[in-house]
Amino acid sequence: MKFSFKNDYSEGCHPNILEALLYSNTNQQAGYGEDEYSLKAKDLIKKTINNQEADVYFVSGGTQANLIVISSILRPYQCAVSASTGHILNNETGAIEATGHKILSIETEDGKLKPYDIQTVLDSHLNVPHQVMPKLVYISNSTELGTIYQRQELEELSDFCRKNNLYLFMDGARLGHAITSEISDLSLEDIAKLTDVFYLGGTKNGALIGEAIIINNTSFQQDFAFNIKQKGALLAKGRLLGIQFLELMKNDLYFDLAKHANQQAMKIKNALLEKGTVFLSDTYTNQIFPVLSHDIIEILSEKFEFYVWKNIDEKSSAIRLITSWNTSDQAIQDFIKIIDENL
Amino acid sequence: MKFSFKNDYSEGCHPNILEALLYSNTNQQAGYGEDEYSLKAKDLIKKTINNQEADVYFVSGGTQANLIVISSILRPYQCAVSASTGHILNNETGAIEATGHKILSIETEDGKLKPYDIQTVLDSHLNVPHQVMPKLVYISNSTELGTIYQRQELEELSDFCRKNNLYLFMDGARLGHAITSEISDLSLEDIAKLTDVFYLGGTKNGALIGEAIIINNTSFQQDFAFNIKQKGALLAKGRLLGIQFLELMKNDLYFDLAKHANQQAMKIKNALLEKGTVFLSDTYTNQIFPVLSHDIIEILSEKFEFYVWKNIDEKSSAIRLITSWNTSDQAIQDFIKIIDENL
Amino acid sequence: MKFSFKNDYSEGCHPNILEALLYSNTNQQAGYGEDEYSLKAKDLIKKTINNQEADVYFVSGGTQANLIVISSILRPYQCAVSASTGHILNNETGAIEATGHKILSIETEDGKLKPYDIQTVLDSHLNVPHQVMPKLVYISNSTELGTIYQRQELEELSDFCRKNNLYLFMDGARLGHAITSEISDLSLEDIAKLTDVFYLGGTKNGALIGEAIIINNTSFQQDFAFNIKQKGALLAKGRLLGIQFLELMKNDLYFDLAKHANQQAMKIKNALLEKGTVFLSDTYTNQIFPVLSHDIIEILSEKFEFYVWKNIDEKSSAIRLITSWNTSDQAIQDFIKIIDENL
Amino acid sequence: MKFSFKNDYSEGCHPNILEALLYSNTNQQAGYGEDEYSLKAKDLIKKTINNQEADVYFVSGGTQANLIVISSILRPYQCAVSASTGHILNNETGAIEATGHKILSIETEDGKLKPYDIQTVLDSHLNVPHQVMPKLVYISNSTELGTIYQRQELEELSDFCRKNNLYLFMDGARLGHAITSEISDLSLEDIAKLTDVFYLGGTKNGALIGEAIIINNTSFQQDFAFNIKQKGALLAKGRLLGIQFLELMKNDLYFDLAKHANQQAMKIKNALLEKGTVFLSDTYTNQIFPVLSHDIIEILSEKFEFYVWKNIDEKSSAIRLITSWNTSDQAIQDFIKIIDENL
Incomplete structure (x- = not known):
């Protein structure tokens, strides 16, 4: 799953x-x-x-x-x-x-x-x-x-x-x-x-x-x-x-849930920023749009579902990642791990 | 309540x-x-x-x-x-x-x-x-x-x-x-x-x-x-x-719930029929419309909520009673008890 | 025509x-x-x-x-x-x-x-x-x-x-x-x-x-x-x-035209009233609804067009006659003549 | 007028x-x-x-x-x-x-x-x-x-x-x-x-x-x-x-009227083309959009009504001229005369 x-x-x-x-x-x-x-x-x-x-x-x-x-x-x-x-x-x-x-x-x-x-x-x-x-x-x-x-x-x-x-x-x-x-x-x-x-x-x-x-x-x-x-x-x-x-x-509770979602997204964002990844728009909420190579996108797709948002060029596309009030630390860690290993 | x-x-x-x-x-x-x-x-x-x-x-x-x-x-x-x-x-x-x-x-x-x-x-x-x-x-x-x-x-x-x-x-x-x-x-x-x-x-x-x-x-x-x-x-x-x-x-389950609601309504209906009560329409589902005197309606109102549906004459009105999948036997018995004591 | x-x-x-x-x-x-x-x-x-x-x-x-x-x-x-x-x-x-x-x-x-x-x-x-x-x-x-x-x-x-x-x-x-x-x-x-x-x-x-x-x-x-x-x-x-x-x-002009239409309708209405005709509604404008026998309606239909408005009984119906700013005296006379001859 | x-x-x-x-x-x-x-x-x-x-x-x-x-x-x-x-x-x-x-x-x-x-x-x-x-x-x-x-x-x-x-x-x-x-x-x-x-x-x-x-x-x-x-x-x-x-x-008649309107527009268009006028779009119907200097537009405005359609630069704008089935030769000649004298 x-x-x-x-x-x-x-x-x-x-x-x-x-x-x-x-x-x-x-x-x-x-x-x-x-x-x-x-x-x-x-x-x-x-x-x-x-x-x-x-x-x-x-x-x-x-x-x-x-x-x-x-x-x-x-x-x-x-x-x-x-x-x-x-x-x-x-x-x-x-x-x-x-x-x-x-x-x-x-x-x-x-x-x-x-x-x-x-x-x-x-x-x-x-x-x-x-x-x-x-x-x-x-x-x-x-x-x-x-x-x-x-x-x-x-x-x-x-x-x-x-x-x-x-x-x-x-x-x-x-x-x-x-x-x-x-x-x-x-x-x-x-x-x-x-x-x-x-x-x-x-x-x-x-x-x-x-x-x-x-x-x-x-x-x-x-x-x-x-x-x-x-x-x-x-x-x-x-x-x-x-x-x-x-x-x-x-x-x-409403604010805590939203803040959690934002923070989980920011963790991924920051991990990607460290790798020099460019983003389609500069966001600080629970939606992020990193531009990634099609190779990485394919690797990520094996473990994660997300939308490929916009084709950028022959080799790369922006994807959309959305986190929620319920996104676990485990999921974030797993995602970042793949980034760390492949980017 | x-x-x-x-x-x-x-x-x-x-x-x-x-x-x-x-x-x-x-x-x-x-x-x-x-x-x-x-x-x-x-x-x-x-x-x-x-x-x-x-x-x-x-x-x-x-x-x-x-x-x-x-x-x-x-x-x-x-x-x-x-x-x-x-x-x-x-x-x-x-x-x-x-x-x-x-x-x-x-x-x-x-x-x-x-x-x-x-x-x-x-x-x-x-x-x-x-x-x-x-x-x-x-x-x-x-x-x-x-x-x-x-x-x-x-x-x-x-x-x-x-x-x-x-x-x-x-x-x-x-x-x-x-x-x-x-x-x-x-x-x-x-x-x-x-x-x-x-x-x-x-x-x-x-x-x-x-x-x-x-x-x-x-x-x-x-x-x-x-x-x-x-x-x-x-x-x-x-x-x-x-x-x-x-x-x-x-x-x-869907049918059982509906049947329960119907049966509860029929219990009240039958209790009222025994007392000679007339109904606005002849129903066999979970809605009944008995015509009752305003005196009885007032007494019932002390313990139950229901709509007074239609004025019939100076002394009586039809009320609407609706039962549900969750209407308890107790509620039905309490209602019938008032009828028995007052009609 | x-x-x-x-x-x-x-x-x-x-x-x-x-x-x-x-x-x-x-x-x-x-x-x-x-x-x-x-x-x-x-x-x-x-x-x-x-x-x-x-x-x-x-x-x-x-x-x-x-x-x-x-x-x-x-x-x-x-x-x-x-x-x-x-x-x-x-x-x-x-x-x-x-x-x-x-x-x-x-x-x-x-x-x-x-x-x-x-x-x-x-x-x-x-x-x-x-x-x-x-x-x-x-x-x-x-x-x-x-x-x-x-x-x-x-x-x-x-x-x-x-x-x-x-x-x-x-x-x-x-x-x-x-x-x-x-x-x-x-x-x-x-x-x-x-x-x-x-x-x-x-x-x-x-x-x-x-x-x-x-x-x-x-x-x-x-x-x-x-x-x-x-x-x-x-x-x-x-x-x-x-x-x-x-x-x-x-x-x-607007008022004169309307008055003309009304007057032409009233001429027919009065001719019919003299014959004892009953009307569906009591009107004083350019629409009249006389109740006529089907025989008379048939005779009138040979020379005039109008709507049969409402069936009254086996022998009679109300028809609707509408006059206009342009309804001629000749048309009115012709209509009344038929009435006079047949009613 | x-x-x-x-x-x-x-x-x-x-x-x-x-x-x-x-x-x-x-x-x-x-x-x-x-x-x-x-x-x-x-x-x-x-x-x-x-x-x-x-x-x-x-x-x-x-x-x-x-x-x-x-x-x-x-x-x-x-x-x-x-x-x-x-x-x-x-x-x-x-x-x-x-x-x-x-x-x-x-x-x-x-x-x-x-x-x-x-x-x-x-x-x-x-x-x-x-x-x-x-x-x-x-x-x-x-x-x-x-x-x-x-x-x-x-x-x-x-x-x-x-x-x-x-x-x-x-x-x-x-x-x-x-x-x-x-x-x-x-x-x-x-x-x-x-x-x-x-x-x-x-x-x-x-x-x-x-x-x-x-x-x-x-x-x-x-x-x-x-x-x-x-x-x-x-x-x-x-x-x-x-x-x-x-x-x-x-x-x-429908086609003749339209053709007349087109032809009148084309007369103005051709007169303007001879003067080297540029047009907003290349049209062959009864609407033309010549780009003219504001000076000329002002002169034309004294005798003609038309819409100034789009500002082009500080000195010039495109105007819209529409001819009709009834546009007279005289109107066209008068318009062209002003162009000839001023452009």
Whole structure:
């Protein structure tokens, strides 16, 4: 059995969650997110982000969160703006467009949007009413390339959006990894202040399923639950989501799990850096993209699963390695050992 | 703490499922439903319905199943037909319409559609192309009123649909309860032969989440997974659904759980019948709708939670009682004791 | 060649319009409704309704107007409410649902909605967030049955809507006929005060194409043009619509044409009343629904085209007769002559 | 009054059309495109394209045609592919996405798609079912840059599409100008053979409104009228469209008008070429994009209206000049005179 670095959702969930499911199992609870676990988990999240005015909703997955948030905010003629690498653009089978909204794509080097990028889009959409109206800025943190936003970058983006009457939405499928990155200077509290809506990903950080949508902009809070129900995302046993987030948010487990994943990735990264390996992007989260020779890739493939991400030249390709809350030291050591022996 | 008869999703899940989650937790598995548990569960379902040509997909909940199936089958100008009590009409926040499709409503006495009803709809939709085209017949089994389809009824409906080039889709959120009802003469195998698509509800029969969509009509199978992904219903950890259905389908657990729920409801029903109580509809599944005096309702309310379903007259109302896979004998006895003492 | 009473759009347009098209033909004009004719016509309409704050937009037809207005006002989870005879429910191939919105249907006797009807709908949609939210009340004036709203009726409806935070939208495909009916006490100015949005139908009152959407509620005005463009309704040669409405609104031509149509219908109605004929609904506009014996219907069919609307009994049916701005005295006389000779 | 070269829809319509409207005005006709003019016009078009199996439908404008065709062909998870300059991508306010479908954009030099471009898109959309499925190839002829497809180019594209199970749809808003271009070797008959669907633009070639959608692929013909109605595009007085296309298709008027527009543009082009002017793209239709100094542009602006299309450098910009079926020799001479005097 090969060890997989393909993604951060290969395993089940953190044992605390299973224990809590077991412990709570026979309690009768109200349905549709009105259970006591969900209510407590929401409180805990609002405390963590230090915003009692926020609204919190739990849904099952990232694509679901993205399509619900975006379709609930935009008017029919308004559109989202995303980096070309954005998950909503390439990896969600047109889920956003299926709700009626275009996504404008911006090429970037590192998967991050800057005010200048968005200004360019605004400048090319002035032919009213013959073009869609850019209205929501979609960013991922960490991005699909493993990079993260620093506080100043997010502040500038947030300022720009507010000045231009745009909404800022952060896809946080890997938000834990972003804010626990060794180079990060952003807190959840910062993010709550700087975005209109963001979500806190559970699926890729130790939950079975679940993303916590956090609505900071009060004008988007009214009636939000209708959107969740209409899109088929309101679980009858909402307790399943509540119990998980309650466990994750207790005693900083969420952050510890993400930090572990990051650290395991950094161990491999550092081992490769020592060998002079070049990386496709300079990341400090749980995704790394080293460029390796096809020979090494073949050797690694015998013991590990991972994606070959991009062909570089005849002799080498970038691979993507993703670590998780559950990646063991053994797996890391085994991987590094092969590197040490072959690079 | 009052005991709740409000619904069949108040508790967690059957212990076997928790055990299987625990046991499988650290196994690394492929994502998005390609895990070994999902594959085995699908096989087991196909065996149970005795149709190797069927396609099986797991999603999280009933509204999600309904909107994905219906929107994947219909062309933009085609519509669904449903009994006016149908879940898609009244309880899904316009989820079907949000995918662009109208639902035509038919008044019924018992929540079940008959060929005659549908013929009436066809006859009133002949003004081509100024009206929507009725194309998919949506039925629930058991229905929202707790009633069930007998084999002959379903055969007639299925025949009618095929003759009229209509598709037949069965919402099986409570399908276990329907086929294990003491008066049922239908099997899953029958249903697989008589419908184009149906689903097997897990959420209301012992799972944490999960409905198994079964596509019998091969012309709807191609590319179906795209629809699941686009609607945000493809779980990264599809194993969560696979593990649950694997447990439920093993050793007829699914049927045993449903039968238990039915039997508990029948005990209350019989106790009430002995007292001469009238019921809103004549049901043999886990939903019963006794008409009780407001005095009795008040007394029952002190110890039990349930919905007052429909006001009958100044002195009495129908209540809805739903039992579940986990409803204890104690709860039933306590309830019957109050009836015996007060009716 | 039989004379047709099938509808009010069998002929071309009023000669003044053709003349204006001819006269203006070689003028170069700005596209997309920015031409001088459209601008003047909008001014004239705002004068006529005595509301300088209104916004006016021209589109091609009624279904188009309905779908643009409704989809631009409602949020995804909100729905429209309509009499069961409403054009949007039965005659537009699911155009509203195709934009994602449900329509709740209310049975009425005369095609008109009353506050009580809507209250009933509100009362049965309290299961938040599991049901759609009724938000827009759609009425037709004159209705699909030829009936009209009196001032008091519309005031009561308007009051009710404002108190309940509902929007009131009037489909005015035959609004000219409504307000020029001999029993009407409503003016366009009244309607502008009492509705959020309404439209003034051209197609059924002497134009080639064209409906003038009038937005009284200023909160719906911003960005409305985007919706028109997005739905494919923004004509490059918007002048075609502007020129027509400019001619129709000049010197009350619009009202004169509607009054003519009404009067021609009333002549037939009165001739039939004298013979003791019963009518399906009591109308004073250009649609009448007399109940006639099949013998008479056959005789009339030899010289006239019309729809047999509803079977009444073995011997008789209601037919629908529609007169237009162009229905000649000769046609009316010929029709009455047959009645006189055979009834 | 300045003469406008801003577009080809500044004037009314060809006088033959006005005459026919006048002549037919009092004829009573069936509604919704069942009038005799529409039927004759459809026959004439089928004769012209030499395909009796084709279905022809008339709608009002280009955006409407595009959104109806594309949404009627694609399944929810399928998408269109277009050159980045395609009208559906930039100039239709997200009309296609509003029907639920993504459009994938391809950068091109000349606004034309080549098999290689599409192969690249196919190659990057293999991550089933996580990405949309490219299924319909949208091309414009003439393109938004004034360029045209030659027969061999269209044959190659058509072959590629058929081999890859893709549908080919040609936006023919300016198709007349394309096939009457002096360098064109394509006929309408060729186009009917090589595309699944295309449309023949009237609005930009002498009609008041109107595009003729021609469906060559018989599998898309069934029920197509439902789509037209649902999108609000079925005119009650369909005669307005029928009469216009009947006149345009008679005696090759359609082609003569387009050829005239092309020739007027070529006169200006040649005058500019003699002066050594460079063009943004090498066009032989009614759109030309000369690069001129800002001084000359200012002088021309005193007498003519046109769009400044693209800034080239500090001293010069490309302008867009569009001629029409009605552009007079006088206007051309005046324009050339200014060039001769100032360049």
